[in-house]
Each structure stands twice: as C-alpha cells, then as structure tokens.
Amino acid sequence: MQGYLLFVGKRALQLLAVVFCGVSATFFVTHLSPVDPVETALSRMTSRSNFAPEAITALRNALTDLYGVDEPLWSQFVNFWLRLMRGDLGPSLLTFPTPAMVLVMRAMPWTVCLLAFSTIITFVIGNLMGGLAGYYQNNRFLKFFGIAAISIQPIPYYIVAFIMLILFGFVWPILPISGGFAMNVTPGWNWYYITSVIQHATLPALTLVLTGFGGWFLGMRALVSNIVTEDYVTYAELAGVDRKTIVSGYVMRNALVPQFTALAMVIGGIFSGTVITEQVFNYPGMGSLLIDAVNAGDYSLVLAVSTVSITAVALAIFIVDLLHPLLDPRVRPE
Amino acid sequence: MFAVLRDLIRYNIEFAIGMVLVGVVVIFALLSLFSPVDPSLIYIAIPDQPPSAQYWFGTNSRGQDLFWQLSAAFRNSLLFGVTVAVLSRIISIAVGLAAGYLGGWVDRVLMFVNDIFVSVPIFPVLVLFYFVLRNNMDSFTMALILACFGWPFDARLIRSVALGLKHREFTRHAVFAGMSTRKVLLEEHLPYVMPIIFSTFMNNMLWSIGMEVTLAVLGFTNINNPTIGTVLYWANSHSAMVVGTWWWIVIPVILMVTTFIGLFLLAISMNEYIDPRSRLRRMGA
Numbered sequence: 001m002q003g004y005l006l007f008v009g010k011r012a013l014q015l016l017a018v019v020f021c022g023v024s025a026t027f028f029v030t031h032l033s034p035v036d037p038v039e040t041a042l043s044r045m046t047s048r049s050n051f052a053p054e055a056i057t058a059l060r061n062a063l064t065d066l067y068g069v070d071e072p073l074w075s076q077f078v079n080f081w082l083r084l085m086r087g088d089l090g091p092s093l094l095t096f097p098t099p100a101m102v103l104v105m106r107a108m109p110w111t112v113c114l115l116a117f118s119t120i121i122t123f124v125i126g127n128l129m130g131g132l133a134g135y136y137q138n139n140r141f142l143k144f145f146g147i148a149a150i151s152i153q154p155i156p157y158y159i160v161a162f163i164m165l166i167l168f169g170f171v172w173p174i175l176p177i178s179g180g181f182a183m184n185v186t187p188g189w190n191w192y193y194i195t196s197v198i199q200h201a202t203l204p205a206l207t208l209v210l211t212g213f214g215g216w217f218l219g220m221r222a223l224v225s226n227i228v229t230e231d232y233v234t235y236a237e238l239a240g241v242d243r244k245t246i247v248s249g250y251v252m253r254n255a256l257v258p259q260f261t262a263l264a265m266v267i268g269g270i271f272s273g274t275v276i277t278e279q280v281f282n283y284p285g286m287g288s289l290l291i292d293a294v295n296a297g298d299y300s301l302v303l304a305v306s307t308v309s310i311t312a313v314a315l316a317i318f319i320v321d322l323l324h325p326l327l328d329p330r331v332r333p334e
Numbered sequence: 335m336f337a338v339l340r341d342l343i344r345y346n347i348e349f350a351i352g353m354v355l356v357g358v359v360v361i362f363a364l365l366s367l368f369s370p371v372d373p374s375l376i377y378i379a380i381p382d383q384p385p386s387a388q389y390w391f392g393t394n395s396r397g398q399d400l401f402w403q404l405s406a407a408f409r410n411s412l413l414f415g416v417t418v419a420v421l422s423r424i425i426s427i428a429v430g431l432a433a434g435y436l437g438g439w440v441d442r443v444l445m446f447v448n449d450i451f452v453s454v455p456i457f458p459v460l461v462l463f464y465f466v467l468r469n470n471m472d473s474f475t476m477a478l479i480l481a482c483f484g485w486p487f488d489a490r491l492i493r494s495v496a497l498g499l500k501h502r503e504f505t506r507h508a509v510f511a512g513m514s515t516r517k518v519l520l521e522e523h524l525p526y527v528m529p530i531i532f533s534t535f536m537n538n539m540l541w542s543i544g545m546e547v548t549l550a551v552l553g554f555t556n557i558n559n560p561t562i563g564t565v566l567y568w569a570n571s572h573s574a575m576v577v578g579t580w581w582w583i584v585i586p587v588i589l590m591v592t593t594f595i596g597l598f599l600l601a602i603s604m605n606e607y608i609d610p611r612s613r614l615r616r617m618g619a
Binding site: 014017018021022025026029030150151153154155156157158159166218265269271275276279290291294297302305306309310313317 | 446449450452454455456457458459461462463464465466487540543544547548551552554566575587590591594595597598599602
C-alpha cells in the first residue's frame, strides 16, 4: 500500500508539472504575440456606436488596467497564475463584463458528458468486438466488422461528422442535427429536457464513437491474436477449460492491460475530435466556445478555454494512470 | 530493399491495395506540375458546371476547373504530410535513441518532456497559434508546429527498441572498439528502428493531413492556398451540398478517403511486417 501511495505522489507531481508547463506555454504564446488585447477589445467595442475621444481614452486606460498589459512580462506571468488560482481569467470580450471563466464553466459539462459517454462506449464496444474478432478469427460477422473498422478508421472526424449530418439531417431526418436541447423546453430536471438533451447528443456521440472504435477494435484484435498463440492459452484449451472462461479470463483480461495504457494516451487526442463534432452539430460545448472566441478575437476566452482543456486532459490521464496498477497485478508501482 | 518490397506486394494483399490507392493519388497530385491553369486564380472557367468531357471533375462556384484545383490541392496536402512526417521523425529518432541508449537522467528528462507533449491537447494549441499568427500562418509554419507535437508516441516506441538493443552483444563490441556514442546510435542502432520509422511515417502523414483538413475546414489556415481542407472550406462556404453542386464535395471526399485508406493500409501492413509472429501466422506456420 505504501508503494502505491508513493506512486500516486509521483504521478501527482508529474500532473502538476504538466499543467504548469502547458498553461505557461499558452500564456507565453498569447503574450508574445502581436495581438494586442486592449486594442482588439477597444475596436470591437467602439465599432458599434460613436464614442467621444475622451471616452475611448478612458476605456483604453480601464482595459489596460484590467489586463495588466503595461507591466513587464514576468509580473504579468505571476499575476496570471495568482488570478488563475482564484479561478479568474479576466472578462470575456464576446459578452463583455461576463468573466471568461463563467462561460467556460457553462460550456464544460456539455463537453465532459459527451466525451466521457462516447469514450466509454467506444472503448467497451471496440475492445469487446476486437477481442472476439481476434479469438474467433473465422467468424463472418466479425470479419465484416473488421473491414468496416479498417475503412472508417482513417477518415478524419470532419468527414464522418459531415456524412452523418447529411444522412440523419437530410436523407433520413430522425435526429436533431443542431444545438444541445430543443428551444421549447425549460432546462432543469424534467423529463422533456432530459430526453431532448439525450436526443441532441446522440448524433455527435455517434460520430465520435464511429471514428473512435476502429482504433480500439484493430488494436485489440492484434493483441488478442498474439495472445491466442501463447502457451498458457493452448494449455487451457487442452485441459478443457470452458471457452467463455478462456476468452474473458485468459485472453481478454491480459490484452486489456496495454489497451488501458493506450486509453491514457488517446484522451489528449479525443479533444480535437470533439471540437469539430461540436462545431458541425452546433453543440454548446467548449469546442464551439473556442471557435467563437477565435473568430471574435476574444483573447482571454481563448486563453481560458486552452487552460481549462489542458488541465482537464492532464487530470483525465492522471486518473487513468492511477487505476492502471489496480487492474494489472504485473504493474508494480515503482 | 527491393526484395522486401516485392515480397510485400506478392504476399500481403493490404500492402498491394495500399500501394495502388496511394499510387493513384500521387500520380493525380503530380499531374498538377503540368497544370495549364494557376490554381490560385478564380473565375477562369464557367462556374458550377457538372462533370463533363471538358471539365472532368466539373467546375466550382468560384469558376475553377476542379480537376486542376484538386490536383494542386492534393499535391500541397501530400507535401505537407511528408514535411511533417520527416521533421517529426527526426525528433522522434533523436529523442528515442538517446533516451533508450543513454538512460539515466537523460532518459528521465526526455521522457518527462515527452509526457508533457503527450498530454497537451493539440487542437486548442493549433487554434491558439492561428489566433496569434493570423496571416503569418503559412503551411510551413503549420508543418513545423505539427512536427513539434507529432513525435512523442513514436519516440516512446523507438526508445523501447533502443532499450533492448543497448544490452545486445554487438553494442558492447562497438563500444569496446571505441565507437563514439553518436556513431553507435546512427550506424548500429538506427537500422533496427528503420521499419518502425517507415510505418509510423504513414500514420504521421495521416494524422497531419487530417489535422490540416480539420483546421482548414473551420477557416483557421491560409484559405487561399489550395489544399484538401481549403477545397472543402470553400465548398462549405458556398453551401455546395445545398445548392446542388454535389461534385464539389463528393469528388474531394472520395479522393481523400482513397488517400487515407491507402496510407492506412500501408501503415498496418508495415506494422505486420515488423511483427514476425503475425508474419509466421500469415505463412501458415
């Protein structure tokens, strides 16, 4: 047990370092850039109506003060971290006085639910089918599954999302293709709202599952077809161990361990998939927020979304890593 | 080298299909060298013509002959993919071999950096770079950025091979014979990781072209440079599917799926070639 705690401690330190480096990098990339947040905000605000020159100067001073851009870079950096600790990343320009963090927190549950849900489904289906396909190599249905996996796997998210949109939006319109929930329901814990949310999430989730499961399927199939040739499997077969026990207890269990490691590595990549999926289906998550922020030139919102997504991904990887030694007796916590 | 290629084509159906698919796309992309029109010009053909004898792939709403447009787009995209793959291969070889062979604190530091790169979500970072660079974001800059993020998985793979090579007899002989570390890595160990490099090369190309498409479709690249992604961007912004100019979307998507499946088949058949156990099974042992 002490060994496990030590392992957790080491991983936690690594998590902190990763978050620190990642977030600092985003800070420097944005702050060393030629984009001036004050001028961008100013031109955005003054373009809508006429301002007196004095008002503009006052506004500029207020914004400079707010963003703290007149200070040297290192003190901006320290201030950035101090404010981040309090969960404050400055006001968003898109919806001016609302803090960027509030917008991010509003969008986060959508993305996290969509991602968690589709990742779990993808992982389970992909590994289960892949494992079976690796063991029963002559099954027609599983062979067909393999061909489907090979042909969908390399197609980028965007194309699959677009095809789904055409199929279920125009050719066979059974699912809502846009938004997070229907306009005519009130958000809250009522039946209509929940079904509406689930309906609206189906198509984006389906896209993510379709583009994701192939990798797990192919990986698991390859792993299992290697394990099948191991001596202990042959021995179990000769000893007359039940087939089901061999598949689930001997083969799948051992093959799942490297797949679980891969899960930690894949999580970072899934995020880019959701950004596209959310954009195509107009889903109200972090991806849509990021795209809107970039198009509007919203400096602090871009920074906030990047910071939160880096932290979230690092955290997810940390959790998967912690579960790993519990699943695999062979991984000794170092 | 050629014997390997011949055997692969003869005994590995995936490799043969992949070669054919990629070959078709590469030839199509190379045709752009003989293109009679400049792909960056607009309104030089009659807009919205369906595929015909004169315009094989039709023309788009911007008055461009789609055949030559797509040809240039595929050349640019493939070139982009190759650039990213080559650059990131260099980083992954250097990091992987050094970490595996030198071990100790060099290994720890390199793998720590590796962990950071693995866990940073690339897409927001790319968007961030676009946000910062705006009009300076040309395809070489983007290739550089993607190459900086494309190495960590493969470096781990190479490291694991290098760890094994370190304890082999021939490495010890080389060291006792007075070979410098650089020479040991480049002349003794590099040939062993070459197959991995080839197979990850394809995967990396797939990944980087996919990233480019994703960014371009959202309008986050230089949209006037014809690539697979920007062709789709313009088709989208003229709502090609709704207006009825379906060939503007369907033809690039078909070509793209061809490219992707081709590269993917090459990558997995290479993987299989590297793994001797699955090769044995294929031969019926």
